[in-house]
Amino acid sequence: MATLWIYPSLLFFLFPSLTPSQALRNYPENEVTLLDTMSALGDLGWEAYPAEGWEEISVMDERNTPMRSYQVCNVMEASQNNWFRTRHIAREGAQRVYIEIKFTLRDCNSLPGVPGTCKETFNMYYYESNNPNLWFIKESQYIKIDTIAADESFTQTDVGDRVMRLNTEIRDINNLSKKGFYLAFQDVGACIALVSLRVFYKKCPLAVLNLAQFPDTVTGGDSALVEVRGSCVNDSEEFEAPRMYCSGDGGWLVPIGRCVCKPGFEENKDYCQACRPGTYKASSMDAYCSKCPPHSFSHQEKASECSCEKGFYRADMDPRSMACTRPPSAPENPISTLNDTSVTLEWSPPRDSGGRGDVTYSIHCRKCAGDGRICSPCSNNVHFVPRQFGLSIPKVLITDLLSNTNYTFSVEAVNGVSDLSPTPKQLVTVNITTSQTVNVILKERKSKDSITLAWQGPDRPNGVIVEYEVIYYEKNQRDQNYTVLKTKGHMMTVEGLKPGTTYVFRVRARTDGGYGNYGGEIELETSHEDMLAIGGPNQSTILAVSIAGGIVLLTFLVACFVVSGRHCGYIKAKQDPDEEKMQFQNGRVKLPGSRTYIHPHTYEDPNQAVRDFAKEIDASTIRIERVIGAGEFGEVCSGRLKLPSKREIYVAIKSLKAGYSEKQRRDFLSEASIMGQFDHPNIIRLEGVVTRCKPVMIITEYMENGSLDTFLKKHDGQFTVIQLVGMMRGIASGMKYLSDMSYVHRDLAARNILVNSNLVCKVSDFGLSRVLEDDPEAAYTTRGGKIPIRWTAPEAIAYRKFTSASDVWSYGIVMWEVISYGERPYWEMSNQDVIKAIDEGYRLPAPMDCPVVLHQLMLDCWEKSRSERPKFGQIVNTLDKLIRNPNSLKELANSSVWEDPTTPEFSVSTVDEWLDAINMGQYKDNFANAGYVSLDSILYISMCELSKMDVTLVGHQKKILSAVQSLHAQGTHVQV
């Protein structure tokens, strides 16, 4: 080993003391060292030629560790050409390698007496080869890397001052393709000491980001980015394929996609940890494990759902986050009202709904013989109105029963988990016996001592009629004497009567099941001896004398009065003469018997309209309990109403504030005179009005859950699709009723629908002034008049063409509000923008998780041409079909903001504007604090990140992510 040095005084300064940190190198984690002379033990064994040129020497560092180095200093002789080359350096797959050299170089001027041939640079070369054992490489084969000059050379003074001038230079060679290469250094007459040589390449070090692991990756040549696919860490799965780019300088760039923890696991920094007992995570899309909902538990780690406690259940469609529920208790307080062979059953809802809002009722009917012990299911001939199963209201009308028959009706309350419970159903039972009257007598033929009667048997006898029994007696003499006669036929002549005497007749039938009820009393008088019987003995007179006949007649008369009598005091009018014309043109004929709404303004005296349609209630029967809101005319309160001989009921009470004008009073009460004309389970029911004392009040049924929009916002994401469709169905049914009555609502919106405790939705808000004054959504149009733009059909906005078809448009918007849990239609777009967008063909996109069929129905309601929109009756039928076939609701619409490619884009350019536009403005600070300051930055935001930045409501997370998708759909790109 050569340790000679021709300028011994120089030697020390060519190898100044090295600090331990220089000797023990800590390489950056993104560099892989292929060669480092500082850590070489023993000879480097490099080739140096000619022999008097470069020299390998050993020096000691501070810790006495030998270091190998090369030096040359032939400055005194001209024409130097001294080379040394390294051994073969394998490149280990790297395409670009870096060479870091540390050297010292003597300033020629500081060397006394050196000739002008003294140099202050040297050259660096490489030669690529697959052969690791080349013993000779021609100079001309080398490729030059660079001529290296010292940034710092040192002088004699430095030597004297013992000042170190160590230079560090880094060069790289690119696009290597062979197994390795040799490095060579050429000296042409300088005084150099090569202190260290390090060869390395760069890699992107193993990294875990967004729960995806990216392996150590060698950087590409020519600064190219290397795309790397990440693999999800344990217990996670791909949400979007994770990718990153490894840059030329060993840094990771542009993370795309991510993994999410599987159900049962939650994210903790770079890994997924199991949910602890008592918590669960149902979906990989949820960020964190949540506490088990009420009445459920998880005893083990990693739970993806919590099991229900004993006696509690979860229906298939229930979200895992919902409390476990149980079947409802039995309905209560059944009341039956019998009318011949029909019965109306009413009952109170169960005291315990089981924790669910989807309680419905089913009626089981059994016909019982004898003493009621032998019962069998009722035949299919019995009819239930509106239906036998799945009743949403606690009332049913049962018709076409057999007469004189015992029936047992069991009313069962059912909810979404009733079928899952093995416990017997909770029923309330009602027993009734129908009557069997011989109810129509056709003829009487009279003489002075006989009367002939003929009758028809009961409509629906409970068996074969064995015989009829006729009972008669002299009027007012029943207690003393009466006669019973029997016959198998339908006619009987009773003889031996006194002339000129009034007799009372009654007839009843007997079947195998026993006697039915007597029909009504018929009074007939025999002829006087001295005069001809009326009509002569053979003359038949057709009489409608039975009670039933009388009832039919009475009903008919009442109907006539209702229909025709109302013409007397005022003119019957429709809301819009055009509407009537349109109905005619469309060939829409009103069904006989269907009523038409009468506008209170058609009354000369509006108070008469109130008297005609609203019942006056005695104020003493009302107990006001609390204020629940404010209406246009005064407070809205809840309370109770107890009318004589009726059950006490909860009511809503709207009052007219003091100091009102006559016009205000009229407008206030107009709502009652409109509402009072309606009678439908999906229209808010008017109980009556108080007008005779102050304050003037309108009393309606109480709707426990208030208005639909507030209710939905409060229960965001908590209902099953079927429940939502059920609500829509109710609203559509109420609207069908209104449109059948030719009533156009004009302000149909979720805020004007009320919801009761059974989730039954009812249309409300019928005041005359409501669209003008009451609705905060109503805005003035250019043609004057206030219109709730977002809910209103274009023709109604443009030229006030309000029809049932424009109500259908509004209904589509209500459907959208329902599915989106009370989201504001068109979010924060201005009214003007909404009008413009609709005109250009834009339609609201399907809300999150909206079944395709429902969005299609909405789009149908929003047909530009109003004649192409469905009628409410069709909407009800469509929804009924969907309810009967829930599978049809499974296919979800892909949520995208733009339904029509020609639609204008959101004009937002900042994250704040965007959050405002999607109605999530409350999270501006959260986004800013988390560093999301540009729209591009939010494009890859994930649910986990939202949770981390305290956007924890799942509904809000979904809404934001859906809006992010829409941003993608608009073609916003990440700027890399």
Ligand code: ACK
């Ligand atoms: O959303 P809400 O609770 O439901 O607040 C409004 C408020 O009164 C002003 O209109 C509520 N409200 C109106 N009518 C009724 C009713 N029949 N039953 C229950 N709440 C009602 C409405």
